[in-house]
Each structure stands twice: as C-alpha cells, then as structure tokens.
Amino acid sequence: MTTPAPLLVSKPAEPLALGVDLPMVDQPAVPFIEIETLRAKEFIPAAKEALGSLIAEQGQAKVIRPVFNWAGRNSLFPLHWGLACCAIEFAAAFGARWDAERFGVVPRSSPRQCDVMIVNGTVTWKVAHKLITLYEQMPEPKWVIAMGNCATGGGPFRTAYSVVPGVDKLVPVDVYIAGCPPRPEAMLDGILELEKLIRERKE
C-alpha cells in the first residue's frame, strides 16, 4: 500500500539541551502526525455515519436539552410588574431578606427579556388584554406562575363583576402558588417548583 502524501509532516524534535543525555527514542518510519491523519481520514467518515443518527436522536436529548434546561432554570427572568397586593410580596422577595437573586431570578422591565411571567395579583377584565399582549411579547420558551389566590381562581373577588376567575382563563399556567398573599418564601418555593419542571423539559 502506497502511503499518500502526508498533509503535514512534523519536524524531528531538536534534542533538548539539558546537559544530560536522554535515551533516544527512534523516530517512527512514518511521522506520528501522519499516522493520525491517515486514521482520521478513514475514521471520520465511518464515525460520521455511525454517529450521525445517534447525534440527531440522542444528542438533542442527552446533551443540548440538559444544557439548555440547566441554563434556563438558573436564570429565570420574571416580568417586573405588579397587579395588586401580592406584588408587595413579590417585591419583598427581591429585597435583602429573601434575596431571590441567589436563584438567578432577576426581574426585567421588558417582556422581550423575560421568560417567566409571575401574575402577582387580581386580574381584571380590563387588564386581561394587556396581560395577553405582554405574554405574547415574551420570547419562547416561557412560563407563567399564578401567584396568590386571585391569580389562581379569583380569590376573594371571585364573584365580583370585574375579576377574571383565574389567570388560566387567559394564558397557560405552569405553577400555582396558594396564599393571600403568599409569603416571599412561598413565591421562591414556586420558582423552585418551576425549576423542577424545566429540568424535566423534553422539547
């Protein structure tokens, strides 16, 4: 078998000037780098064929998706808005005492920079369209947390004339937090619940 012209031939290394005689190793007949090149030439197409389908099927599920989920759940940016009294607890959760930022949760003022909408208060029919608009402006992937009894099911105003009985009538909700209002700990617990959901996320 004639060896094809090597792409790149390494120069024999200069003997090191160490002052001692190192035992000489024979240079192989074909330089090392050339062997690697040959191997690669045969190996890569075969590997591509074998791995191609594997990567397509498994790489997404085993590598890319977990990395995405890991990054996503550790940098949840909620929309910085407040609808009613629950917003006070929402705000307190970002203060020094509860410090939601240690979970990577930073409220952002623009829906374009957000991936989770925390509906923290009473949703009235008047604000319903604005809520939907804000939700639609958020880039995928996105999640919704219904914080408090009002957002979950209308709360104390369930029978009122102007209140949406639960924000799940308007947008899909991933996590519900009970309480009127829920304490900041409960809100953080809801965020950790959402992180569990994101960890399981497949597509």
Added chain:
Amino acid sequence: MQPDDVSRVLAPALGPKLLAVEPFAGMAGRVRFERGAALELFPRVRDDLGFRHLSMVGGIDWVDHREVFYVVWSDAAHQYLLLSTDVPADNPRVETASGVWPSANWHERETWELVGIEFDNHPDLRHLLTPDGYEFRPLLRSFKLHEPEELEVKTRHV
C-alpha cells in the same frame, strides 16, 4: 357659607327649578334641582358662588329612581357643596357638567358605566374602569353577585 346664602344666589336665577337647599352635615348645603336646570345651575355655582373645583360625580340607584350628585369645592369658602338631582330609572339622563368643570369628564364616564346614567353631550362617553364592550351596570341594585361561570364578560382588544 350657609344654605340660605346658597339659595339667595341661586333662587332668583333658577326659580321653581331649584327644588330645595337643605343643610347637609359637613358641607355648605345640599342643592336639589330639576335635572333640566343643570346647565343653568352649574355656571352659577361655579362663577357666582365660587365653587370652582368639581371633586366628584356619582350616582345612586334608589330602585324607583336614580340620583346623580356632584360634590364641588370652594377655595374661598373652604367648603364643599352637594348638588343633586333625581332622574327616572327608565330614562336616566342628564346634561354633562364637563363643559363647566372639565374634571367631570372621567367621573361621568365612571357613573355611566357603573350606574347607567347617560350624560348628554359628553365629549367622550367610553368605558373607564370596565373593558370595552362590557354590558353590565354593576352598581345597580338589580345586579347580583355572580358565580364566574354565570357572568359572560365580553371584551374587545383595544
């Protein structure tokens, strides 16, 4: 300012359309007038009596009729005055006060959507607190608390 002072200024101009000026706790008085006299009354209350600030407009459902009331404030007298008029329940309309006191605009929108009082010649009678297309008049006594499933709210995207 006493109810007598109010009636001394208003009575000659309005005549029988001024029904009564009664004492009212904490205010200069309560002026009851025929609803057709609204446009004669309001400028006089503002200019002759000096009540230059309209503090609120509201409506009350008394079942057999409805009442529209206006609370006005005078800086000079440092007093409130209550103006009120009765409107029939089947035709609850009254002239707008927003030409005299511009601040009446939003109050009348609110009174219109919650109590169902129609304000003639209002520049912009749209929903203020309830969504566009909302059909109920929730502060009327005939409006009952609903289970949410029973209340079909229609809204428009605006």
